[in-house]
Amino acid sequence: xxxxxxxxxxxxxxxxxxxxxxxxxxxxxxxxxxxxxxxxxxxxxxxxxxxxxxxxxxxxxxxxxxxxxxxxxxxxxxxxxxxxxxxxxxxxxxxxxxxxxxxxxxxxxxxxxxxxxxxxxxxxxxxxxxxxxxxxxxxxxxxxxxxxxxxxxxxxxxxxxxxxxxxxxxxxxxxxxxxxxxxxxxxxxxxxxxxxxxxxxxxxxxxxxxxxxxxxxxxxxxxxxxxxxxxxxxxxxxxxxxxxxxxxxxxxxxxxxxxxxxxxxxxxxxxxxxxxxxxxxxxxxxxxxxxxxxxxxxxxxxxxxxxxxxxxxxxxxxxxxxxxxxxxxxxxxxxxx
Amino acid sequence: xxxxxxxxxxxxxxxxxxxxxxxxxxxxxxxxxxxxxxxxxxxxxxxxxxxxxxxxxxxxxxxxxxxxxxxxxxxxxxxxxxxxxxxxxxxxxxxxxxxxxxxxxxxxxxxxxxxxxxxxxxxxxxxxxxxxxxxxxxxxxxxxxxxxxxxxxxxxxxxxxxxxxxxxxxxxxxxxxxxxxxxxxxxxxxxxxxxxxxxxxxxxxxxxxxxxxxxxxxxxxxxxxxxxxxxxxxxxxxxxxxxxxxxxxxxxxxxxxxxxxxxxxxxxxxxxxxxxxxxxxxxxxxxxxxxxxxxxxxxxxxxxxxxxxxxxxxxxxxxxxxxxxxxxxxxxxxxxxxxxxxxxxxxxxxxxxxxxxxxxxxxxxxxxxxxxxxxxxxxxxxxxxxxxxxxxxxxxxxxxxxxxxxxxxxxxxxxxxxxxxxxxxxxxxxxxxxxxxxxxxxxxxxxxxxxxxxxxxxxxxxxxxxxxxxxxxxxxxxxxxxxxxxxxxxxxxxxxxxxxxxxxxxxxxxxxxxxxxxxxxxxxxxxxxxxxxxxxxxxxxxxxxxxxxxxxxxxxxxxxxxxxxxxxxxxxxxxxxxxxxxxxxxxxxxxxxxxxxxxxxxxxxxxxxxxxxxxxxxxxxxxxx
Numbered sequence: 001x002x003x004x005x006x007x008x009x010x011x012x013x014x015x016x017x018x019x020x021x022x023x024x025x026x027x028x029x030x031x032x033x034x035x036x037x038x039x040x041x042x043x044x045x046x047x048x049x050x051x052x053x054x055x056x057x058x059x060x061x062x063x064x065x066x067x068x069x070x071x072x073x074x075x076x077x078x079x080x081x082x083x084x085x086x087x088x089x090x091x092x093x094x095x096x097x098x099x100x101x102x103x104x105x106x107x108x109x110x111x112x113x114x115x116x117x118x119x120x121x122x123x124x125x126x127x128x129x130x131x132x133x134x135x136x137x138x139x140x141x142x143x144x145x146x147x148x149x150x151x152x153x154x155x156x157x158x159x160x161x162x163x164x165x166x167x168x169x170x171x172x173x174x175x176x177x178x179x180x181x182x183x184x185x186x187x188x189x190x191x192x193x194x195x196x197x198x199x200x201x202x203x204x205x206x207x208x209x210x211x212x213x214x215x216x217x218x219x220x221x222x223x224x225x226x227x228x229x230x231x232x233x234x235x236x237x238x239x240x241x242x243x244x245x246x247x248x249x250x251x252x253x254x255x256x257x258x259x260x261x262x263x264x265x266x267x268x269x270x271x272x273x274x275x276x277x278x279x280x281x282x283x284x285x286x287x288x289x290x291x292x293x294x295x296x297x298x299x300x301x302x303x304x305x306x307x308x309x310x311x312x313x314x315x316x317x318x319x320x321x322x323x324x325x326x327x328x329x330x331x332x333x334x335x336x337x
Numbered sequence: 338x339x340x341x342x343x344x345x346x347x348x349x350x351x352x353x354x355x356x357x358x359x360x361x362x363x364x365x366x367x368x369x370x371x372x373x374x375x376x377x378x379x380x381x382x383x384x385x386x387x388x389x390x391x392x393x394x395x396x397x398x399x400x401x402x403x404x405x406x407x408x409x410x411x412x413x414x415x416x417x418x419x420x421x422x423x424x425x426x427x428x429x430x431x432x433x434x435x436x437x438x439x440x441x442x443x444x445x446x447x448x449x450x451x452x453x454x455x456x457x458x459x460x461x462x463x464x465x466x467x468x469x470x471x472x473x474x475x476x477x478x479x480x481x482x483x484x485x486x487x488x489x490x491x492x493x494x495x496x497x498x499x500x501x502x503x504x505x506x507x508x509x510x511x512x513x514x515x516x517x518x519x520x521x522x523x524x525x526x527x528x529x530x531x532x533x534x535x536x537x538x539x540x541x542x543x544x545x546x547x548x549x550x551x552x553x554x555x556x557x558x559x560x561x562x563x564x565x566x567x568x569x570x571x572x573x574x575x576x577x578x579x580x581x582x583x584x585x586x587x588x589x590x591x592x593x594x595x596x597x598x599x600x601x602x603x604x605x606x607x608x609x610x611x612x613x614x615x616x617x618x619x620x621x622x623x624x625x626x627x628x629x630x631x632x633x634x635x636x637x638x639x640x641x642x643x644x645x646x647x648x649x650x651x652x653x654x655x656x657x658x659x660x661x662x663x664x665x666x667x668x669x670x671x672x673x674x675x676x677x678x679x680x681x682x683x684x685x686x687x688x689x690x691x692x693x694x695x696x697x698x699x700x701x702x703x704x705x706x707x708x709x710x711x712x713x714x715x716x717x718x719x720x721x722x723x724x725x726x727x728x729x730x731x732x733x734x735x736x737x738x739x740x741x742x743x744x745x746x747x748x749x750x751x752x753x754x755x756x757x758x759x760x761x762x763x764x765x766x767x768x769x770x771x772x773x774x775x776x777x778x779x780x781x782x783x784x785x786x787x788x789x790x791x792x793x794x795x796x797x798x799x800x801x802x803x804x805x806x807x808x809x810x811x812x813x814x815x816x817x818x819x820x821x822x823x824x825x826x827x828x829x830x831x832x833x834x835x836x837x838x839x840x841x842x843x844x845x846x847x848x849x850x851x852x853x854x855x856x857x858x859x860x861x862x863x864x865x866x867x868x869x870x871x872x873x874x875x876x877x878x879x880x881x882x883x884x885x886x887x888x889x890x891x892x893x894x895x896x897x898x899x900x901x902x903x904x905x906x907x908x909x910x911x912x913x914x915x916x917x918x919x920x921x922x923x924x925x926x927x928x929x930x931x932x933x934x935x936x937x938x939x940x941x942x943x944x945x946x947x948x949x950x951x952x953x954x955x956x957x958x959x960x961x962x
Contacts, residue, residue: 007930010882010915011868012908014832015860020824046519047713047740048438048475053517057510067515075737077719085714087745087854170899175661178901179827185908187915191936193944205941209914211907219434219514226477227437231856241685241782246550246601246632246848251774253383256687261468261478266942270914274907288857295861296868305930311869312682
């Protein structure tokens, strides 16, 4: 056997979007503001996933302006509508859709006024990137002008939205129920190299295919997938919070080992778009599901390389070497028969 | 307090400051100069968030005594570009989406600047190595490395500065990789996280934590601490005016230990003082007498007859058990040609967000108790805190500050209640900032798990039955355990349509560090087991791993493990994309790694051979051989 051996493994996964086995809800307020800008208020703050950017994109698209013209209000229980918690892969789905609905209502108020002003059907109006026009006509104006005209007619173009995801509880005896209205699926392939002398495993490549419904910000989604994979890799190979009689022995980053830039595989993401038919945006979510298949894909790849099945995470060098030793012993046993 | 006069240059300005000689350079920058772009992530030189230049050399400012900065020239992230402007490196981070939560990013920008100043032609491997001393928990580093390479090429003139601008937008902003709107503030160190915020008359909180995993609190005397200089209040569970208890599903945790401690690191009392040092010093003035109790340190032991009971309401120590039953499990296994059985386990995992817990509470002019913190669930926290402090719900206000990484770890209300109580007692703003050690010992982790899995299959690779039994250690308090078990049960048997199954997920109380919400919420523990087993079955049956998955996959119209009929299901699409995209060579998983033809190709990096750089000497080579 060569000292280093490569192997490949695959794992599939599935996941539910938004809160589990319960109804989920989120609310938002929107206002088309002076200068063709917008204020959007909802109970959400960035936890790093890129939600603020995504919401600005959604609001801009729905209102016909640019993302940088959208001001998002702070998440504050006394100043903004409830959008509940930042977790459960629910932000894009729950908050994104509630903002889309709020913005549509604000836009419709504006369009009704401009349609009367232009004397055209409101259904002909279309706004994008700061310009409003009536299809089939030469009528056009900036969104800044449109807001001024709307306000001049005595109407502030505001809207609100509430989005619901209909999950149901589980039966206490057989667990039957419909915990989510939308599911996502993923598949990852891992290529590893195992050093049979040191037991070290390096993950050299991951190919990650995930259904996101609709990719609102592709680069942001890649960032979520890459981050999830490296967390999954950490759990697969090195991270291990340990206690002895309830006392931690891993109380700092010198003892609790995390992946660094040197541990990262090359990651190739494939964004699959199977649109959600039950929501205005058609998007689903990616934050949590991208982590799920990483560890089993790596374990399957380790098996492919050296024939050692790791059933207990993390796959430390000690476990790899122990597995190789047992495998040799098994093979010798078979040879002796 | 003895004082030291420190004279140095910071971002081109001469600074003269009288400081406490015990301070670190990081403290002087953050607390004395209010330059909070430089972050504290670990205080031990391990994470790199506090990186600054000292006389042009990259230094972790948490390891440098401030006194040593005398006469030096310091550069921080705030000084890299003029106010309102960004350097090429910062703009490259903005362009590639290199910042997510942003907390590690000032340090990353400093490390990148150092790498390219030292070697403007640094290659991919050198850049990775130069960034290797900085931890990021969000991005997976990929877009950070991409940013440094982009900046390198723009600085060298190999790429046009236009590469740093926004992508052109076509007919829609949906599907456009709009640059992150929060990135400029993050790459410049301008964004204020809770621990960066200051308010006039602000007090500092320190927390006394349990040294025992399980003990009765026989007595507690806080009088000496109360009398210490600078101390404005000492709070314990006796100060809670309402119904004391929080948790995501069951409200079993008091905001400070009440009569009993159940894990090492549990909050027992808290001090608010005029400065952090006085607050920490006063902890020694709190006298607690404990009577140690037998502890539970293993999930299986918690279920044994006669085991110590942690919570009176749960005499069996079970936090939650979720059963799923579908079809006829005996008939399913009877129909199988192959039955596999295996045990799997997963470890407890720390979230390791770079921003340790922090927050500020105050009582406003309308008597509204207000808490600013990186809470992932202010809606629920407001509900719980209103009951705990016995105030009408509109008199409790939660503001979510920018979260420096959460991953589920900031869903629990573990310190906001103490802040609120101290603010109510003093009518002054009170701030807490956890140390890294405090964050690690006192906050929830990913549930460790032990699963026993049986799978029955036909010769053709169809799964006929599956039995899944998982036991998890929830630690001392319920937190998100119930929900984690539910999600684990629902997802347990993977994305496959299986007619007969029996699933049980159980989580128990122990005296270990609590387990809680963590990205995937039980989903990874169970699918690690199932996906491993599917490959084991594929080997036995001589089937390609993609093929066996296709033969079992859920499709539109399939019934899930909870008997929900799926309207849509995209597993076939993602299997195709991964198989094609990875140029997968078909074949059964029979340890064919050494002979397969699809490895070593595009989409893989070079193996890291750190040792080789040092392998010049003969003795090193011998050791390697």
